[in-house]
Amino acid sequence: MRVGFVVGKFPSLSETFVISQMAGLMRRGFEVEVVCNGVAGDAHVDRSQEPLATLMANTRDWWGPAARLRPAMPRLPAQLRDKVSTALDATFARHLNGCDVVVAHFGHNGARVARLKKRGVLKPPLVTVFHGYDVGVPIREAGLSRYSDLFSHGALCLTVNDFFRRVLIEAGAPDAGVAVHHMGIDIAAIPYRWRSWQGMPLELITVCRLAEKKGVEFALRALARLARDPAIHWRYTIIGDGPLRAELERLAAELGISARVSFLGSLPHGDVKQWLRRSHGFVLPSVTAGNGDIEGIPVALMEAMAAGLTVVSTRHSGIPELVEDGKTGFLAPERDVETLAERLGWVASNPEACERIAAAARTKVEADFNAETLDEEFAGILTRLAGARLAA
Template sequence: MNEVGPIAYLTGEYPRATDTFIQREVAALRALGLQVETCSIRRTDPSHHVGPEQRAEAERTFHVLEAAKNPMRLLGAHVRLFAQNPKRYFGALKQAWDTRAPGGKAALYQMIYFAEAGLLARHMQNCGITHLHNHIAAASCTVAMLASKLSGIPYSFTLHGPDIFFEPHRWRLDAKIASARFVACISHFCRAQAMNFSESAHWSKLHIVHCGIEPERYTPCARTRGKEVLFIGRLAGVKGVPVLLDALRALQKDHSDLRFTFIGDGPERAMLEARAKEMGLADITDFVGYKSQAEVAIALKNTDIFVLPSFAEGVPVVLMEAMAAEVPVVTTHVAGIPELIEHGVHGLLTPPGDSASLANAIALLLSDPNGAARMGKAGREKVSAEFNIALEGAWLAEILAHYHESPTPDLPVRRTT
């Protein structure tokens, strides 16, 4: 794989607790012999670095905004890029202007992205980068697109959702797909959305590359099938936690010994803790904040059921982690989740926003330990075969190598198993 040359990885913030799947992907590519230089627009607050792996990654990552604080470095980068190729420089400036969102504020931000792109472009040239890959198709992908134009280094990006699909025109998803060498879509649902917002001429370069986990991190263990229930995720509106609290209150009558742990943090944590207290759930709920990958693995060993009541998702990596640990899962039937979980086989799917259905699904697993164990085993088999980061990393490396040799999109949509 070394023939691809050094690759730059860019996202808005790297590394951070909520995006460990990017860190795993980088590690998988490095394990295959690729040189990956990580870049981040902003420096993540140290509170989001959980464990020594993330702290080490933060130390070796190039931070664009920090570099931009040196005005001479910023100006020097753009002067050099202009001197190298004035036509290409003005072409990138035109691209920035043409892909801006409506309004004066959006135009200002677009020029900021252009300024950041110049710094990134020069950094990549200095490092001998041959390809740029971005995760999350919003602001950082705009920087990636412009840096690619400024430097002449091709780029690609991983498309996740759901947020980008709420505002595809603002973020000019069509232009990003058109200008990218290829797009890695995390699910068939995601790819269909990309097809919806792009011209059919570009559909053949939309490939499915799953986010993945390391199954060996999550050793299955014998469970007593008690009443320990776990949620892991960002404590924000999209995760549907108030619906889960309503379900817990309904379950409390028949399951007084139920215990529920919330791993994660976010803008609604204080409100959710207060709401749990008001609902009389303080004694059975525990909000413990962010945890490292190792701590999450331990928590999954000690739980009986995993619940994720989201309103919108891509394909949640945290569900993969629970399944790898043979924990039966209850989640919602939205977006790409049904591609991961078949109802009644790998877990239970409920309508989003329906607390009664959520409570019934949790109660069903509590009352059927044999069925819960069966779903747990089937879940581990599913993620080991289809969401294993070693396999997904190898598939992404194959895509990178193919497009490095030829921009012709004649690869299959999905890796063959």
């Protein structure tokens, strides 16, 4: 089988779950082609290593040679921009007809492909995977009506959590055309190792893009409250970069905790795993951003739970489908600094009790977020859709 993936910038360090899914299909004998909205040059992504070496050889910009026109598109009037974009999409995406099935990651990419299917340009069945931004932002702006063509012409919408599934159905997607399919992690590559912090500082870590929805501001404010208690000792490492980094560094200084907080910027995935092994707890107090952007179920939380860290997060989007408060981790309401500080303080003061919680967290990830199992399921979904097309 040949599968065409339609994505945004590729490859992207913040979307390694997409690369992992492609690799899972390749291991099962699928041929994978990537159509992207611009080839990225991320310095932390090594294109010479597999599976990226093979994927990059089969990657092309959606608009081919016309990609040089992309920077000028925002200057066009809205109606003309839509017409030109759709014409370019149709011209340069026809080669996807050589695929048995097309997979679009993120709803806006699925909507682009669906418009071409509506016009009869593309024939393969379309599977669209929704992740978060593509659900929350449209709801905040003008509802999910922008996906009407996708709901009519797509074969299947896959959502990374059940919350998104219900939202899409309420917006008009056919019940039978929407299913939950989690993103997962390579369990075998992350050994479980619980470390007690009895008699030493609690080593906390966050790995994320420093954007509003990740809620790092609230982690800093909660830790500033803990800093008032001389009996609680902690250090906090933040890995990642983004638009809020300078602002968050200033906040740490204003709160008087900058001596205990380290901003390391973006690091290769191997280095991140090393930092996870050195840490005790993982903090990700996600929130709904002002523009509506929301999480799916963060892969970083899955990796931390698999590694044996005690996680502290929020009741946000699909996170409660992964983290059960008091059983596989700890949750606070969004933007609730007081409760977040209380959860972090309890973790700091009860290291031995957290061992049971960390073990349960590993079991949860193994059962429901194992990439090997999920890739097998995904391969089966695509095979059935391609088979149904041939039978028709």
